[in-house]
Amino acid sequence: MSTRLACVVFDTDQPRFVADFWAALLGWAVTLDRPDEVDVAAPDPDGVDIALAFLPAARAKSGKNRMHLDLASRSIDHQRTQVDRALALGAHPVDIGQGAVPWVVLADPEGNEFCVLEPREEYVDTGAVAAIVVDTRDPVRLAEFWSAASGWPVTHHDARVAGLRSATGLGSWLEFVRTPDHRSGRTRLHLDLTSFPADDQPAEVARLRAAGATPREPTAADSGAADYLALADPETNEFRLRRLARDWSTT
Template identity: 80%
Template sequence: MSTRLACVVFDADRPRSVAGFWAELLGWTVTLDRPDQVDVAAPDPDSPELALTFLPSTRAKRGKNRLHLDLASRSLDHQRTQVDQALALGAHPVDIGQGVVPWVVLADPEGNEFCVLEPRAEYVDAGAVAAIVVDTRDHVRLADFWSAASGWPVTRHAARLTGLRSATGLGSWLEFVHSAQPSPGRCRLSLDLAAFPAVDQAAELDRLRAAGATPIDSDRVNCLALTDPETNEFRLRWLAHDWSTT
């Protein structure tokens, strides 16, 4: 596969501050700290977990993000410890209509929703981030698009959920969950794809367009901004060196 998932991107009012929150909560490290970008990644450079990238943005958050992170837990005690740590770091509980559920819904200091899950067997080897979850009107269609875009195969089907995972069977899941009305407007979280240096740019763009992507204007160098079939924005990075070093 010539293109792969590179990271989850947060548009942030204060990138360094919110990156620090996530680094502390996940036990990860800041691997890049610049005024225009802060990266947070698992401390093991060989970890299959996707990094988090924080970019400055002046666009205000509107409604619930269509993409959020689910954090894994090893036990109910570990779940409670994670919730307590998140609250101490500046998170707060939020009600998104979840009702009485075994997981805990919180928001980070800039209001980005995330869940701390109860222990689940399917996430036992996922790492700190159990899943990257996307709300969608058509979970099968959108999962098929992202499988084609990223090379991650579809490995889980349910009535309201379709899940992708790296072909290695390691790292976080990418899950698409049916929602009758995903939040309108631009989401503050998105995905970055990264292309290997030898990839033909025109051919790769044609491939993504054939799968259902639409190019849009980009304000960043060495990347192309697109939307998926449900208008979720994402970026395709064109790199002159190994994608994993950025």
């Protein structure tokens, strides 16, 4: 198995503007700034945080994203500070039907939802991003696919939620949550995988397809088409396999 998670991709109207918001909120840095892509990554080059990539997209956001980020907090006071900081940077509260919950649901300046969590023991060592959360009809099935794609083992699962994490025990979680109003089709957030130049990429694609991936037609948002293969997971969530590995910690 040679593919691995590279980044969470945001399709955006203003990539640098949204990248600056997330960099400031997370305490990360812009590591790549091009017209077709802006990347944000954690400052620790030895960490296993997944980078964020912001691409230009000519389609409006429609409904709730099927993927979002959960941000960690160390205490209730820290949670309040995180929320205040997000609001000051341009976030706004949103109601997605969450009701009375201990976490706070916000949206970034382009309406992409995220949560600022109350302190939770399972996220004490994740860094700024506690979890990348994906809505799903079948948490176990989708977790099994992404475990095969990323190399991260499934650490817990039940009928409601399944979670993966790097075998190092560091960095954010990748979690799949059963969602009654799950939608198919395109979404503004997705994951990218990467392989290395020496890898047998056709074999990697065959392995991903055997695990449940399907090919999809590239779109205008798939910039640099020669560098990516456009695929979808078993629930039609789009993702891309980058043909070449990238050092996400350098400009």
